[in-house]
Amino acid sequence: MAETTYEPKIVAFLCNWCSYRAADLAGTSRMKYPANIRMVRVMCSGRVDPAFVLRAISKGADGVMIAGCHPGECHYQEQNYKTMRRFEMLKQTLLGFGMEEKRIRLQWASAAEGGVLAQAIRDMVDDIRALGPMNWPGNWAPDPDAEEAILALAEEHAEVMEVAR
C-alpha cells in the first residue's frame, strides 16, 4: 500500500530556451518546490521522443512532465506545436495502458515564468502523491463480458483464422 513515506519520482524534459530558463529563474528567485522532480535539458520540446517518456516510466518514474515555450513563442518557430500533437497521441496510448492522466503533463513555461513552472511542479507532485505508485495492472479492470465476447468471436471465426495462419 502507498505509505506516508512514498515520494514519487518525476522526470521532466525542459526545452533549453523557455522552460529550462524558467527553472533557472525559479532558482534565482528562490521559489521552493519539491525535490521529487528531476530534469533533463533538451534543445526543444520537439526533441522529446515518446520513447524517452516510456523509458523513464519503465525505469521507475512515477510521472513525466514535458515543458516547452508557449505556442507561438517557440525558439524554433513552431516545433512546440509538433510536441503538442505528439503529446496527445502519447497520452492516449498511456491512458490505454491504464496509466492515470495526471502522471503525464505538458506544461508551457516562458523564460519569465519561473513561478508558473514551480507551481506546475508542486501541483504535479501533489497529484501523483495522491495517486500513489504506478499501478498499471491494477488499473486495468477486467471486463468479463468483453472477454467472453472475444472468446465467442474467436470460436465463430476459428476456420478463417486457421486459414489466415
Next chain:
Amino acid sequence: MSERVGVYICHCGSNIAGIVDVEEVARWAGETLEDVVVSREYKFMCSSLGQELIEEDIKEQGLTRVVVGACSPHLHEKTFRRACANAGLNPYLCQMTSLREQVSWVIEDRAAATEKAKAMISAAVERVKLHEPLEAEHVPVNPTTLVVGGGIAGIQAALELADAGYPVVMVEREPSIGGHMAQFDKTFPTLDCAACILTPKMSDVGMHPNITLLTYSEVEEVTGFVGNFHARIRKKARFVNEELCTGCGICIEKCPKNVLDEGFEVGLGFRKAIYRPFPQAIPKFPVVDTVNCTYFETGKCLACEKFCPTEAIDMEQKDEILSYDVGNVILATGYDLFDSRKLPQYGYGRLPNVFTNLEFERLCNAAGPTEGSIVLRDGVTTPKSVAIIHCVGSRDQNNNPYCSAICCMSALKFGHLVMEKTGAEVYSFYIDMRPLSKGYEEFYDRLMQEGMHFVRGRVAEVTDIARTPEEEGKLVIQAEDTLVGKQRRVPVDMVILMAGLEPRADADEVGIKFGISCGAAGWFTERHPKLDPVATMTDGIFIAGVCQGPKDIPDTVAQGAAASARVQGMISKGSVEIEPVVATIDAERCSGCRICNELCPYNAIEFLADEGVSYINTALCKGCGTCVAACPAKAISGAHFRDDQIFAEIEGLLFDALPAADDAVLA
C-alpha cells in the same frame, strides 16, 4: 576501453553547500559511480583555481570526461568547456548539471536536496560517458549591422558603428528618425534643449556614408543566424521620389488639406496631408498620408504634384521590398506611453485641462503648436496653478507594477518650466521621489528651493465638481497627504499626468520575429540583467534603450554605445563559432519516407530524389531535434542530444528508483 570521468561539485560559497551535503555527494560519486576516477568538491569551481583543478586532473589523471555540478549551464557551461579545451580535452566531453538553480535554491530539506544532487550527478556521469568530441564550426561575420529603431538609442548605436568604419542599415517605422526625444522640449537635469543636442546627431545619421537610412520602413522577416542574418524590409510608399526630391517643402505649403496631427504633435496641432513630422526631420523627404489626402479620397487635387519644382511627387509609387545581408542586429525599438484613459478617475480625455506628459512637452516646446506658451486647452489662458501627478499607470498593481524611472525627473523639469514661463504655483503629487542619477538629487533640491510644492500621496481623483467657492471652475485634486496624515483637496487650472512607459504594443511580435523573448512586464529580455544587459539569448541580436526596460536618456545612450561596442567586437573578431549541435541523417537507414521534410521550419532537410533519401543541410539546421524524435527508422541523429545519451541520462536520474515491473506489486 572505459572512460575516465572526473566529477567536480561546486560549493558556490554557501549557495550550494548550505543545503546540499557536497562532501557526501562527491564521496558517493567517487565510490559508487562506474568509471569515475576523480571526484572532488571545491568552494568555487568557476574561479581560476577551480578551473585549474580540472585542467591538472585532465593532464595528470588522464581524464577523458568531465562532469561539473554547479550553477546553471547557461551561466558557466562555456567556462568549463574552455577549461577542458585548455587541458587538451574536447570541450564537448564536459557535462554540467545545475545543483544550484535546480537543487539548493529551490529545495529546503537537506536530505532531499542531497539525494536529488546525487541523481543529477549520476545522470551527468552516465550521459557524459557517451559524449563524442565535436568541433564547432567557424563562420565569417558579415560586417554590416541592422539597427532597428531610429530613436536616440538607435542613433547612438548606428553612429558609433559607422564612425568605426562599419556599414549600418537603419530601419525606422516613422517617416523621420528622432524617436520620442525629438518631441521633448528640455532635458533634465541640465535643461539643455532636446532638439539642440539631438538634431545634429540626426543629420550625422542622414549624411553618413556608412549608414543606409530606411525610414517609413519595417522589418518583415529575419532569417539566418549570428554573423549571417538576412533581413527582408518593407519600404512603404511615401509617394515622393527620393532621388528627385530636394526637400524644399513647397508641396507641403501648397497642400490644401489640414489634418489633426495625432503623431508628433499628439493631437495638439495640425499638419498637411503631405507632411514632414517636424521641420528638422531626417530624411527631409515628405510623405503622403493616404488616409487624408484628397487625391486618394476623390482622385482629384494633386496640388503637390503641380507645384513640385522637381517632379518628385509619384502617386503611383508602390511599397518596395528590400533585402539586406547583415551580421548583427541591434533592436532599439523604444516604448509606448501608458494610455491615461485607463485611469478614468484622473479625467484624461474627459476633463479638457488634464494633459499627458507628452502633450506638455509639445506645449512647452518653442517649435510646438503653441510656440512654447503653456496654455490651457482653449489655447489662450495661462494657468495660475498646475498639479503634476506622478506614477500614472506605474507602480500600480492594476496596471504596470514597475517604476517607469523617468517620471520623477520629468516632473521636476516640468515644475521648473511652468514656474519659469508662467509663474504659476506647481504641486507635485508623488509616492516616492526617485532622483537617482548624477546631478538628479541636486535638481530636486533646486526645485524645492524654487518653491515647487510636494505632496506625498497617490492621487485618488481629479474632479471638476466644486465643493467650495474657491474650487469653482477649477480641477480639484483629491489626495491623501501621507506625511501629514490627512486628506487634501487642491484646486488647480491644469493637471499634468506623468504617464508611465510601456513596452511597444507589438513588442511580442517583434521579439518573435527576431527570436528573442519578452519578460513578464513585456520588455525585451537581456542575456543577464546585470552582467550582460545589451546582449540577448539569441547570438547576434542586441537590444538598447527603453525596449529593454525604462531608462532615461543618459542610460539609453550608454546602452546604444554598449550594443555598438559588442557588435564591433563581433566584427573585428571576424568569425563566430556555431554550436555543432545539428542533426544528420544516416543514408543507409533512411527509408525516404519524408516525414522529417515537413517538420523542419528552416527547410534544412531536402529529399534527394535520385538516391531516395533525405539529407540535412547542417548550415541551415538549428539543432532543435524535432526530426530526430520523429524519424520512424531512427535514421536521424542529433549531435550532443543523441537518443543513447538521453536514455543514459534518464537512467542515471532514476538510479534510485525501482523499475516499473518490481513496483507493480500493489493490489
